[in-house]
Amino acid sequence: MSDMTRVALDAMGGDNAPREIVKGAVEAVQQRKDIQILLTGQEEVLKKELSQYTYPEEQIRIVGATEVIETAEPPVKAIRAKKDSSIVVAMKMVKNGEADAFVSAGSTGAVLVGGQVLVGRIKGVERPPLAPLLPTLKGVSLLIDCGANVDARPSHLVQFAKMGSIYMESVIGKKNPTVGIVNIGAEEEKGNALVKETFPLLKACPDINFVGSVEAREIPYGNVDVIVCEAFVGNVILKLYEGVGGALMKKVKQGMMSDLRSKVGALLVKPALKATLKDFDASEHGGAPLLGLNGLVVKTHGSSTSREVCNSIIQCVTFKEQKINEKIKAAIQKTHEESKESE
Amino acid sequence: MSDMTRVALDAMGGDNAPREIVKGAVEAVQQRKDIQILLTGQEEVLKKELSQYTYPEEQIRIVGATEVIETAEPPVKAIRAKKDSSIVVAMKMVKNGEADAFVSAGSTGAVLVGGQVLVGRIKGVERPPLAPLLPTLKGVSLLIDCGANVDARPSHLVQFAKMGSIYMESVIGKKNPTVGIVNIGAEEEKGNALVKETFPLLKACPDINFVGSVEAREIPYGNVDVIVCEAFVGNVILKLYEGVGGALMKKVKQGMMSDLRSKVGALLVKPALKATLKDFDASEHGGAPLLGLNGLVVKTHGSSTSREVCNSIIQCVTFKEQKINEKIKAAIQKTHEESKESE
Incomplete structure (x- = not known):
């Protein structure tokens, strides 16, 4: 049993x-x-x-x-x-x-x-994040947090990064996953107050493979495994992903049906195209865990x-x-001990 | 002259x-x-x-x-x-x-x-917003603000809504443009602190055609003309739009080139597809004004x-x-008079 x-x-x-x-x-x-x-x-x-x-x-x-x-x-x-x-x-x-x-x-x-x-x-x-997998050109990335906690604090985001890393490594099988924080520019001094405060904390975090800021433009290319952000931004990313994908595919279909020549071409292209695009379909990757x-x-x-x-x-x-939960417990416990030591 | x-x-x-x-x-x-x-x-x-x-x-x-x-x-x-x-x-x-x-x-x-x-x-x-046009299935929408002012206040967003409406009506020629605020759900009680404070202000605003919350998923379908948000979220939307579009087109091309049958189809489809996708290309719509x-x-x-x-x-x-600037001056002036009257 x-x-x-x-x-x-x-x-x-x-x-x-x-x-x-x-x-x-x-x-x-x-x-x-x-x-x-x-x-x-x-x-x-x-x-x-x-x-x-x-x-x-x-x-x-x-x-x-x-x-x-x-x-x-x-x-x-x-x-x-x-x-x-x-x-x-x-x-x-x-x-x-x-x-x-x-x-x-x-x-x-x-x-x-x-x-x-x-x-x-x-x-x-402190707060349990909702963490869906996003399809990318290289596989999947974990978007954390995405709807559970608006108006988050820097310490929450640091925990998200740790829990997300554990999930990516243990469930998805990505060794030493890279972690990035969603930002509006690549430089450390860019961002809103939350990102500016969180950036040095992530940089100082020994348990994660932090690679710095990730601009929204790069997310679909899959160069970062764990994408950390607060929930409002995460929700916008998740839903826009879906929206742009859906709208663009509609446009592609329209383009293929616009004249006879294209219609013939569309018939030939369809099976291969369908198979390729399946990889970019979020529904293939199961649900989002609340960690x-x-x-x-x-x-x-x-x-x-x-x-x-x-x-x-x-x-x-x-x-x-x-x-996973035993691993999360250990990671959170370790952080507490570290912060006690540094006090 | x-x-x-x-x-x-x-x-x-x-x-x-x-x-x-x-x-x-x-x-x-x-x-x-x-x-x-x-x-x-x-x-x-x-x-x-x-x-x-x-x-x-x-x-x-x-x-x-x-x-x-x-x-x-x-x-x-x-x-x-x-x-x-x-x-x-x-x-x-x-x-x-x-x-x-x-x-x-x-x-x-x-x-x-x-x-x-x-x-x-x-x-x-109070703050000049950067307002690019986003291509949608119906034409274009104005995304305001998109990079100028992180950590904005509700009063800023109300001004963005007014300036954006003037621009959409006068420059793009959209009569009585609809205005929505980017949110993580359709209901008025949803959102982070900024959105919750701003929503009733927009609702009470007589000069704009406010239609409520807009979820990121809906943006590419073009049902809302002026999309109001603070700059961090706006920047994420603009860049992710670009990123998902680019990655998905790469995927479509890969799918079309995966076997001989598809390659032949791709040749037939290409011209019509290219023409249709041009509409979804942000670069066709000029630069973003700083209003x-x-x-x-x-x-x-x-x-x-x-x-x-x-x-x-x-x-x-x-x-x-x-x-446009005369119209913006008049609208801002009017707001000041209104808020004086209500004091």
Whole structure:
């Protein structure tokens, strides 16, 4: 049983819930024998969804939760009021040690608040960052933080850099990952007050491979592995990435369909183009972990399909196997001791 | 003479100076009879460059400036120390009324500092924003502010919204342009401290067509005309736009060249694709104006070629004809009166 990764899955969250969430759960257990899924949500609905599939039934268990938290609800209030919601029920299982991880495509706000209030932070972690993987020309980079904590302080960003480095090294397998801080110029003296204060702290940090400022222009080229920024900027980066990519592909398609000659060409180009562009699709890379909590919390995109849900579930196995939280605890503990020594 | 737009052009600034700058000046006067260019820089060098072209010679005058401000120089120091630089000499001509506008592809920092210190702000303007046009699926949107003022206050953003609206309406010809504030969610209660404070101020502003929050994802689709944000976020948006676009096009090309079938297709698709993508190329839209100064200051991209320099010069004519600065003065004045009344 201890070799199993137990994932509490919010079956009611996201634009395509419960259909795609349930399907993603089924796909995950069809692929892996070491995953146990605890599917939280309205029992009758989920039973009906599951009845469509053939899968190893002992690997998926429905855990009843009558309420649903909607995306538009104020998160703090929703988490407090809807104690029998699919999110709260699932998170409590992580808190109580009944599940190792939690995955949701539901309200980002509710997941972030629930993560802090219900699952709780690792001792010493000031703020848990949301850290999605961005596709780049060289593979993926980790964008940290991206939505959890606006108006962050320099010490938060230093912790983000450390936690992000651990994740990139242990889960993604990037040895000694490079760390950069998002800035509006390459020079150390550039930036806003937050960046100017954080830069020397990162430079002085012995546990990370800090390479200095990274301008937003360079991010898609993948020269920096861990991209540190405060959440407002991170959110803008993540969403603009998606927006420019989508708009540009629309433009490319329009261009290819503008006359007969191009239409013929488009037919020839399409298969190879599709395969190449798949690498640049964020949904291929699973959900974004909320790091620094007593258990893994993964937020997948609201529009997730079964593929993304399945990828996010499988990601939890690596996270558990690699003992990420033990590593984060050790890193944070070490920082505390260092700062005591320097006092 | 009063029908002429007199443009002081920094011939020494930018990656391709002086060659492309001088060429851009020649192209501008070849196209328009109503432009007078004052080319600032090293006299001998510029004479030699100009000697390659045939053009109406009375429309370009060389104004000697022996020094050059490099991009890496600290801007405040450079503006103070290099009094005979192409930037300082040109800006002083705007200040003295010898030129209507200033165009440079040189150090952004020096242009921003020089704009404030040498050209000076319009009375009542708290901070002059840099406002580039972003290509979108529907045309262009104005991104304001984008590099001039980090750590801005809510009152600055309100002025940006007003100045941006005037520019979009008068120079770009968009009637009653919509204004949005960059935010991390659509709801009014979302955002960091700056956005939360600014949102109600914009909502209460009678002179602009405020439509609420705009998420970064939506920007490339062009549903909002004037995109208000503080400079750090604006700089990230501008540069990431460029980065994602460039990386994705590289990926598209790779995809098209991956096998023989695709290579044939690529040949057929290429001309139509190129024409469509031209619309999504920021360099087609001229430089970014630095608004709210006693004269027009335009910053073009450091890697500008003659086409962008020429477009930026021609943009100055519309700016002058449309009396943008008179309109900005009136709008700022009106705000002062309104805030006095409400006191």
